[in-house]
Amino acid sequence: xxxxxxxxxxxxxxxxxxxxxxxxxxxxxxxxxxxxxxxxxxxxxxxxxxxxxxxxxxxxxxxxxxxxxxxxxxxxxxxxxxxxxxxxxxxxxxxxxxxx
Numbered sequence: 668x669x670x671x672x673x674x675x676x677x678x679x680x681x682x683x684x685x686x687x688x689x690x691x692x693x694x695x696x697x698x699x700x701x702x703x704x705x706x707x708x709x710x711x712x713x714x715x716x717x718x719x720x721x722x723x724x725x726x727x728x729x730x731x732x733x734x735x736x737x738x739x740x741x742x743x744x745x746x747x748x749x750x751x752x753x754x755x756x757x758x759x760x761x762x763x764x765x766x767x
Contacts, residue, residue: 671727674718674735681711681742701760705750712742 684692692704716739723732753759 669722669727670718670725671722671731671735674715674722674739675731677711677715677718678735678738678742681708681715684708684711701750705746705761709743709746712739712746715739716743 695704716736719732719735719739723729723736750761751759
């Protein structure tokens with residue numbers, strides 16, 4: 668399997684997790700911890716970015732590799748905005764940048 672296809676599979680898993688299987692995310696957040704969901708989403712973003720980068724280095728579908736890298740970077744930035752930054756006086760879900 669090409670790295671580009673693996674990255675596409677990871678991104679499809681991320682999109683399905685955010686849309687159709689959102690109830691699974693909410694269940695895990697409520698019953699276990701937000702860390703499991705957050706780090707799984709971060710793993711999907713970093714892994715797809717690295718697969719896209721390696722695909723571009725190996726020259727496997729350069730255009731698709733660049734799109735995959737951009738979307739993987741968007742997933743990582745989304746992680747920062749959702750889980751690490753507070754909003755309107757509400758503390759962040761993962762308080763790495765702020766003391767409690």
